[in-house]
Amino acid sequence: MIEVIVITGRTTDQGMTIDEKLSNDYMKAVCYCEMNERDMSVIGVNEGDRVKIKTEFGEVVLYAKKAVTKDLELPEGVVFIPMGPYANQVVGKSNGSGTPQYKGIKGYVEATQEDVKPVEELIRVVK
Amino acid sequence: MKNAICTFCGNVCDDIEFDGTVGKNLCPIGEAKFAAKRRMEAPTIEGEKVSYEEAIERAAEILVNAKRPLLYGWASTVNEAIKLGVILAEKLGGIYDQCSSVCHAPSTLAMIEEGIPGGTLGQAKNRADVIVFWGCNPVEAHPRHPSRYSVMARGFLTKGRQYRHIVVVDVRKTATAYLATEFYQIKPGYDFAVFTALRSIVNGHEDAVPDEVGGLSKEKLKELADVLMDGKYGVIFYGLGLTHSRGQDRNVECIVKLVQTLNRQTRYILQPMRGHFNVVGAGAVAAWEAGYEYAIDFSRGYPRFSPSEFTAVEALLRKDCDAALIVASDPAAHFPKKAVERLAEIPVIQIDPHPNVTTLLADIVIPSAIVGIEAEGTVYRMDGIPLRVKKLRETEYWSDYQILRLMLDKVIQMKGE
Amino acid sequence: MTLHIKNGIVVDPKNGIAGEKMDIFIKDGKIVEESEVGKECKTIDVSGKLVVAGGVDLHAHIAGGKINTGRAMRPEEMRFVRRKSNGLRAAVGRTLLTSPAIGYEYAKMGYTTAIEPATPSIYVIHTHEELDSIPIIDKATLPLFGNWHPVFKYAADKDVEKMKSFVAWVLERTKGYGVKLVNPGGVEAWMYGGNVSGLDDTIPGFGVTPREVITTLIAAVEELKLPHSVHLHCNNLGVPGNYETTMETIKLAKKFRNDNRQVLHVTHVQFNAYTGSSWRDMGSGAEEIAKLVNSMNNVTIDMGQPIFGHATTMTADSPFQFELHKLVKAKWCNKDVELETGAGIVPLVYRPKSPVNAVQWATGLELGLLVDADKIAVSTDYPNGGPFTAYPYIVTLLMSRKFREEEMKKAHQYIEKATALPSIDKERSIEEVIQMTRVTPARVLGMENKGHLGVGADGDVVVYDIDPLNYDSSDYQAILKALENPLYTIKGGEIVVKNGDVVGEVWGRTFWVDASEQTTTEIIEADLDEYFNYYTVKRCNYGVEEGWLHNPVRITAG
Secondary structure, three states: OEEEEEEEEOOHHHHHOOOOOOOHHHHHHHOEEEEOHHHHHHHOOOOOOEEEEEEOOEEEEEEEEEOOOOOOOOOOOEEEEEOOOOHHHOOOOEOOOOOEOOOOEEEEEEEOOOOOOOHHHHHHHHO | OOOEOOOOEOOOOOOEEEOOOOEEOOOHHHHHHHOOOOOOOOOEEOOEEOOHHHHHHHHHHHHHHOOOOEEEEOOOOOHHHHHHHHHHHHHHOOEEEEHHHHOOHHHHHHHHHHOOEEEOHHHHHHOOOEEEEEOOOHHHHOOOHHHHOOOOOOOOOOOOHHHOEEEEEEOOOOHHHHHOOEEEEOOOOOHHHHHHHHHHHHOOOHHHOOOEEOOEEHHHHHHHHHHHHHOOEEEEEEOHHHHOOOOOHHHHHHHHHHHHHHOOOOEEEEEEOOOEOOHHHHHHHHHHHHOOOOOEEOOOOOOEEOHHHHOHHHHHHOOOOOOEEEEOOOHHHHOOHHHHHHHHHOOEEEEEOOOOHHHHHOOEEEEOOOEOOOEOEEEEOOOOOEEEEOOOOOOOOOOHHHHHHHHHHHHHHHHOO | OEEEEEEEEEEEHHHOEEEEEEEEEEEOOEEEOHHHOOOOOEEEEOOOOEEEEOEEEOOEOOOOHHHHHHHHHOHHHHHOEOOOOOOOOOOEOOOOOOHHHHHHHHHHOOEEEEEEEEEOHHHHHHHHHHHHOOOOOEEEEEEEOOOOHHHHHHHHOOOHHHHHHHHHHHHHHHOOOOOEEEOOOHHHHHOOOOOOOOOOOOEOOOOEOHHHHHHHHHHHHHHHOOOOOEEEEOOOOOOOOOHHHHHHHHHHHHHOOOOOOOOEEEOOHHHHOEEOOOOOOOEEOHHHHHHHHHHOOOEEEEOOOOOOEEEEEEEOOHHHHHHHHHHHOOOOEEEEEOOOEEEEEEEEEEOOOOHHHHHHHHHHHHHHHHOOOOOEEOOOOEOOOOOHHHHHHHHHHHHOHHHHHHHHHHOOOHHHHHOOHHHOOOOOOHHHHHHHHHHHHHHHHOOOOOOOOOOOOEOOEEEEOOOOOOOOOOOHHHHHHHHHOOOEEEEOOEEEEEOOEEOOOOOOOEEEEEOHHHOOOHHHHHHHHHHHHHOOOOHHHOOOOHHHOOOEEEEEOO
């Protein structure tokens, strides 16, 4: 388990599937966690393996994905999750502004054997 | 139809060719938007198919019987529907809030403190010789922004890419960073500190800047400040990298102050990269109808604004609302988990063209026509420029406007006004 | 619906009626002869009360991007909750009001028409959406021309024909009512941090001067026979010593002639009427300007009266707004609008104990007292000088020397040195203030059916609790109270206000001017196509269609 800063945001794939949120394509677009290669080796995961992210607000299981950028990667200690129902399991409350802090949340990431839940199941748990 | 208008992101591109099924000139996201996809067949109450009239009548009853309903969404519909939403919130004594409150609302708070020195996208296209993207990633979020308005746009006074210095500042090397003349990578959550250092340098107080700020060396900071000051007309675009990170509205306030300072030496404007195609309208209509852009509570009969109480997320977390009308939005997908849990506890009425995560917990679902394809109306681009989006094909679905018009009439009738 | 307003004392300066006991009849929204009205007629008895036409505000920033950005920027303005009746919309706002509040508050002081005087054409759909959200009053908007690239080009080429064509094209696309200029040339200079300092500066990049821009546009507007003349916000606004530029600008009208109306309307002149070389020695140039305006028969002005208290300055004069931001160190919004115009917003407080603010206040009143009543209209340049809701206050100041004395006691004594106000004994008569709030603004705008009560006029009538034949100008509190609380405001024959409260909501009309018969757009087609390469919206998506407006009324020029 290592300590990380969690950031979330838009991606093209998330945008392209936003009107089809109950499809597999959407799930694929938002249920991963982008990481620096060195961080992946520290926790012992490869591309496509499952990781669990924990913050003070909750936890979520996601597929690990190597940061795609070439020369300057996603820095060590920073992980990126596309905005969506998975990211929202671990993001926080607002700090008086009324807008939740979706980026820069302190968390932990570790390898896991637990399943990545489908979107419907995330909501079923809520209900 | 030529020159149709795309209703996805804040770019609101108005040069789309659409033949009823396939669109041209679209970015990948726009193409997906215009492509056929799964729709809801009919309005439903608790999963049972009903008529529009029945669904709207039942929805009106729920809203009238609620003590303080939350009316949320609005960024992906037209101003004509938004206006009815604001009036509905007023008549119901509920809360009006819109998607800004999970996006650029901290920019509004910064504007309340300092104003905003802004301009239209055409200024970037026609005049800008320095363009900065700070904490935003248009290549993925606003794909045609670089070619239509900024990086490569061929303008009246600035003729194209080779006449522009492009700066990208971000915590990770995004796809947009590859378009930059220079990319500056800073540490997450250090935007405020970096702006403060840049302000010091621009103000001639370079001696006050330490050797390193937010991951940038003093040399790098001086180089960036020089690039900014050398611009004859500069535009800074910023995104959720500022509003969603530590500091939130204070980050934006600090960049506004930087731009104020730059305007004492040269010309600069600042423009937030607004997300949905009409999130600006969702704030603007509320401002002229009720005085505020978002987080508006009408429970006392007149509008009150308090972002830390009346944004949708806060009202849900505090359990301050007992029913919700969600229009053209998907809070179940985009709100923090705790807020979604509260949403699941209360009656939810959804109006949307497509099933989404909120549909899974909605009690009444009312499918609507797709704005810009099946329904027309006015929307405001990210810089506030209004465009009238078009109806490109016929549909059996009611528009948001039709649904809300009947809902408002029912509510007024039930309340006996 | 027909209405009979019985036994009132009518003041209708346009028709030469100066306090006569008369009955007024309204049918289908128009003033008619008694013979036209049948027995099914509602009658209101207003014996001994003043009956006048509805007020006309020819210059108030009531709709569009500027005021709305101002609202978002100033939530502190919205904590002021206004009185309203059940069933009506909530109405809030101190000096920046919401759209429902704007309509209600105009009606509550007896105004039935207001003109939004500065729309960037590319934003015009927004302006119309807000105008359509204002209940009760009739309205129109003036698109901005003074810093638009094609305007510079045609002025530089001295090409009046193309300018006419361009003006007509813009009015059709914007559903605009007339031609507004704000600091011509100055806003384009501001795109690179500059400004122009007078009529003969060269506008950067265009080899043309503000003088040429103004005169070419006056020529175009006159040849197009538009109902309203060029409406001008002068260069050098808000700068000590600027009265000289203003006088020089007013004299530009001497080259033109129009027997029906002015050829130039210079707006909110108070802000352009300062002597001196700095804020330390500034004074009022109102007397000089009044003499000049009174000596000419083709120029009109409005006051731009500042009101002590809060205001929000907002104008297309963006270089001025930046200077104001630096001067008062307040928050600042700016909007550079691609190749068309700009805008700025800065909150401001007019403090009676500030020598500068006191002089501004006195200067506006000097203009209001010294300029002939048929050449000046009451305005605050809302919300720049303050709220339009202060019109009853301004009118009472003009009518009552005693009220002015009381108010002057609160103001900084520097006004005794720097203005002539303390020495002016004049008290405006009821006829004169009705002229300045009804007849003059309607005539300036070329609205024939507004500002009077003759047969055929709009059925916009106000009844105030004043006996015009027998009132005491020293009892200013009674005058103020009466003006602030009309017994009735009638809009298009419907009673919308009773005893100062809104009792009914109607929806007014939006006037726009079609000048297409006076010119052809063919001569500028190629220019427009070329020009739209540099826009960020397609030409076919630019502008507003008549069918999108709630209740449009097309006026044909000529």
